[in-house]
Amino acid sequence: MEILTARDVPLGGPRAMTVRRTLPQRHRSLIGAWCFVDHYGPADGNMDVAPHPHTGLQTVSWLFSGEIEHRDSLGSHAVIRPGRLNLMTSGDGICHSEVSTAGPLHGVQLWVALPDAHRHTARDFVSYTAEPVRLDGASLCVFLGSLAGSTSPVTTFTPLVGAEIVLDPHSRVELPVNPDFEHGVLLDTGVVSVAGTKLAPSDLGYLPTGSTGLTLVNHDAEPARLLLIGGAPFEEQILMWWNFVGRSHEEIVAFREAWERESEQFGRVEGYEGPVQRLPAPALPAVTIKPRPAAR
Template sequence: MSNTETRPAELKCGGEDRPERGIEVLAPREVPLGGPRAMTVRRTLPQRARTLIGAWCFADHYGPDDVALSGGMRVPPHPHTGLQTVSWLFSGEIEHRDSLGSHAFVRPGEVNLMTGGLGIAHSEVSTPRATVLHGVQLWVALPAAHRDAARDFRHHVPRPVRLEGGEARVFLGSLAGDTSPVPTFTPLLGAELLIDPGATLELAVAAGFEHGVLVDTGEVRLNGTRLAAADLGYAAPGLTALRLGNTSQERARVILLGGPPFEEEIVMWWNFVGRSHEDIVRAREAWQSESDRFGRVEGYEGGTGRLPAPELPRATITPRRNPPR
């Protein structure tokens, strides 16, 4: 998915600082994806209170969205650098095309991961079969050693793992005895969890990871801290277990993210992740000039061509860091 804000903030993100141990509750902000009937997403990363969770640097949560009212998702070919995109749906269907030549569909319970190191372009369009769109779009920052990684695309259908009090689908990393085969450049955890009404999941996790719990439906308590729908709960490194209790009368659904604290400073602007303002300028110029850096997306029939990059801000980049310990 593209960040289609016309004035995207330029962020310099550093991972060397840590919050105090405990649970933080992060509320999202609403961002329209563009157009007269704009589909609205709830953005929980990055924000002022926290810029990264592990290498997870971007999280959009959307729906349930009635396609008949919003027009659905129609994002023309657009670029990415220095990151991996992770697409996960709860309902609906999205057609994906990229400059690697991949043509795939994002469907509920199936993960699509696209790597855009030096540069990749892709388009995303909800299909006629999608009456309701509901899911998350996530980005992962690539470490410096792999920031120019070759274009890649992976698809995986995780098996449901029955837990006492719920169910898990592990799309990245390892949890509850299941491991995803999808490769990443830093250790990561990504999973959808379903929690039965009134039940509590006890999950063993890596002590070196920090974790984020994004609530889709229901009311959940993360180690005793209340999270409402659309909240993102943050747990600092040091915990060996997470306790997720569903206090609602419906089955709760959450997305669990995790990874070791990302120690590198990154600059994020629009759809680019770099290490400096100059990295962003070069990436934007390459996209605007239609250079071979990003390749071409074949088969897109949206009729609006490529998505142009916004104008760069004239302000100097200032660091945006996670809160100090």
């Protein structure tokens, strides 16, 4: 198993909150179509991210504790709570704001790259409560795809799985998985081994295709929590810069220019009352933005 360790990153805005980012990394950009993993909390600090744009992706918000108020340019207004998936599809362009309303704030923010055939699909927002199911030695909430007989009704554009797993104290769980998928296991809390390798909190363990099962061991007398993501290998090369996923440098330049001139491509968020009304795009690098392969 390959271990991807986290780096601390300030989450944008004037009152930046620090998150632990494990994907993308220089040597690995994707796990299936999953292209971004931020892990944060538990913390009493506030999340206040002013309206900002996205293209070519779906955002996946999943909380362990706390609440986040979501507003987007579709007019969606939702409160994200533990156990409730919030999935936003950007299509050609969308913008949204995220503000914590209760704490301690603890969860993950993930992105899924849209394949070329679907990246111009209509903007969308879905909120769905994932019901927990019991296994021998664990409970799990499947919020995307299918796992261990549980299936999410939410539509994805590539074969994916996403689930929260809570291991019982001193448990050993043999979890069947799709051998056509590559998988990532993010440890949130506890002392856990995955496929014989111990993870530290916030580590993301990567496993390639070919596995029909994962062995999960909780070495502690307390429950342990982890997040499982996976999917069929994403064969397309993508460009990721700031909040945009595209296919060429010129496309990224055009996205940035459209956001800066407040184009209707992204719409507008109504009801956000933060210190700034929209996040400005950073300056483009002085070099051509290159595609990110799944791995190097």
